[in-house]
Amino acid sequence: SYSGTVQLTSSDPGAVLPASMLLTHGVGTFTVTLNTPGLQSIRASDGTLADSLGGSQTGIIVDNSTNYAQVDTTVDLNKDTVLLLDNLSGSALVQTLDSHFNVLHSNNFTIAGWTAIKVAAGGDGLTRLVWTSSGGTQAVWLLNANGFLTSAETFGPF
Known part of the structure; x- marks a missing residue:
């Protein structure tokens, strides 16, 4: 032994x-x-x-299900899975997993009064994180390959 x-x-x-x-x-x-x-x-x-x-x-x-709920998922250019998890406090957790389910990176984002509603992969290698406010305004954040914010744009209200 x-x-x-x-x-x-x-x-x-x-x-x-x-x-x-x-x-x-x-x-x-x-x-x-x-x-x-x-x-x-x-x-x-x-x-x-x-x-x-x-x-x-x-x-x-x-499973921190009392704290987070899965909102959306997408696959990026590297064929990694990107998960969007939301928290009742308004915090959004964006995680990228490889094909063996290893976490490549995990980033938390918060905008007071906003809720993350969608994650999408772009052909440019950037991940889009879409937010909405209670007033109807929307924001799109661009995240780089490491999941960090590179730019943001606000639209509306609609």
Whole structure:
């Protein structure tokens, strides 16, 4: 049976992970807290070149459903999935996932009094995030490949 030190990593940038731990006879108990909504993964590795111990769990869903609801989804030019999740407080979470459901980036945006309603991929590589206000005004934000705001335009009210 395996005895050695393992390190855990996660696709969740907000994960709380334990320090490296020693396995005895291949057994260990780890406490992990995943904080970023969406699909996440955890990987255990002993860090050797041959990685004599390596394992992972993908497809873990962090469900903060009391806080976020999925509003929209699209596929970008890189064939990555872009999710738009909305929060009752008006916060919008835009997550980009690769084909293995690893989170490539996760960004939170908020405009007081506005609600994010749509996410769309453009042929120019930019992602469009559409907002609406209670007064009927709409805004379109352009997000770059890392999910950061590059420009915005407001229209209306309609």
